[in-house]
Amino acid sequence: MSAVLEIENLSVRSGETLLVSNLDLTIGENARVGLIGESGSGKSLTALAATGLLPPGLTATGSVVLDGTEVIGARDADLVPLRGSAVATVFQEPLTALDPLMRMGSQIYQPVLRRRRRAGEPAARADIEAEVRRLLERVALPDPDRIANAYPFEVSGGQRQRVAIAMALACHPKLLIADEPTTALDVTTQAEVLDLMAGLVREEGMALLFIGHDLPVVARIVDDVTVMRRGEVVERGPVGTVLARPEHDYTRTLVAAADAFDRALGAAR
Ligand SMILES: Nc1ncnc2c1ncn2[C@@H]1O[C@H](COP(=O)(O)OP(=O)(O)OP(=O)(O)O)[C@@H](O)[C@H]1O
Numbered sequence: 261m262s263a264v265l266e267i268e269n270l271s272v273r274s275g276e277t278l279l280v281s282n283l284d285l286t287i288g289e290n291a292r293v294g295l296i297g298e299s300g301s302g303k304s305l306t307a308l309a310a311t312g313l314l315p316p317g318l319t320a321t322g323s324v325v326l327d328g329t330e331v332i333g334a335r336d337a338d339l340v341p342l343r344g345s346a347v348a349t350v351f352q353e354p355l356t357a358l359d360p361l362m363r364m365g366s367q368i369y370q371p372v373l374r375r376r377r378r379a380g381e382p383a384a385r386a387d388i389e390a391e392v393r394r395l396l397e398r399v400a401l402p403d404p405d406r407i408a409n410a411y412p413f414e415v416s417g418g419q420r421q422r423v424a425i426a427m428a429l430a431c432h433p434k435l436l437i438a439d440e441p442t443t444a445l446d447v448t449t450q451a452e453v454l455d456l457m458a459g460l461v462r463e464e465g466m467a468l469l470f471i472g473h474d475l476p477v478v479a480r481i482v483d484d485v486t487v488m489r490r491g492e493v494v495e496r497g498p499v500g501t502v503l504a505r506p507e508h509d510y511t512r513t514l515v516a517a518a519d520a521f522d523r524a525l526g527a528a529r
């Protein structure tokens with residue numbers, strides 16, 4: 261099975277400061293991988309480096325092969341087609357992906373149009389509008405027509421995140437990167453959006469890189485997990501093994517914190 265994403269020896273620096281250090285991570289087709297670690301451990305920078313979107317001032321070394329293309333050192337013009345066909349990202353705050361001044365249906369229209377043109381599929385206005393509607397239904401939004409006509413500020417945070425997921429799906433990516441997609445949502449909405457993503461990844465045959473700091477949340481949606489701390493990988497393995505027998509002290513503290521949280525929830529019920 262070929263890898264959708266193959267990261268080898270990735271380091272990210274800001275000047276002399278090492279922010280991500282010698283990271284290896286491979287995601288096979290249809291694999292679901294979690295990347296967890298405390299705030300500032302380098303998870304988002306890893307995802308940005310993987311898509312060639314590091315902010316100015318940061319430099320990456322090593323190798324990142326995304327769907328067969330080397331990302332590090334590539335020209336942006338060579339990466340644009342990859343973002344969309346190979347990879348799509350859903351962020352913590354859906355407002356970063358959505359234009360506040362544009363109706364949400366129009367925002368999904370653009371990636372659908374691009375993908376259809378690229379694939380040589382019919383791209384008349386009616387074809388695209390029908391697909392936009394299907395995508396909104398696909399992410400279980402009630403009243404897709406209202407949502408399509410609404411601006412981002414006119415719907416709830418959970419609904420906005422569903423629209424952001426619909427935009428990602430519009431590209432039919434081989435790899436979906438979700439960077440803390442549910443952190444900004446309340447617990448019930450968080451569970452709904454997670455279950456939706458789990459179903460979509462399975463049904464659409466996408467690979468998933470799911471980033472989070474909350475181990476039980478990540479465990480719900482991935483098969484394998486990589487644990488980062490201070491820019492380095494400290495542990496990795498099947499999620500059940502890492503949860504049941506964490507080897508690194510830091511992973512133990514994550515598991516203990518998650519257990520304490522579960523007990524507190526149980527006591528509150
Ligand atoms: N543009 C930047 N310039 C300099 N340092 C940065 C920049 N962006 C991030 N960093 C630093 O790199 C480190 C890793 O940041 P990163 O955003 O990857 O953390 P994270 O694991 O995603 O954390 P969180 O869980 O809070 O999202 C942090 O110490 C951060 O302060």
Ligand SMILES: [Mg+2]
Nearest residue numbers: 303304305439
């Ligand atoms: Mg982050």
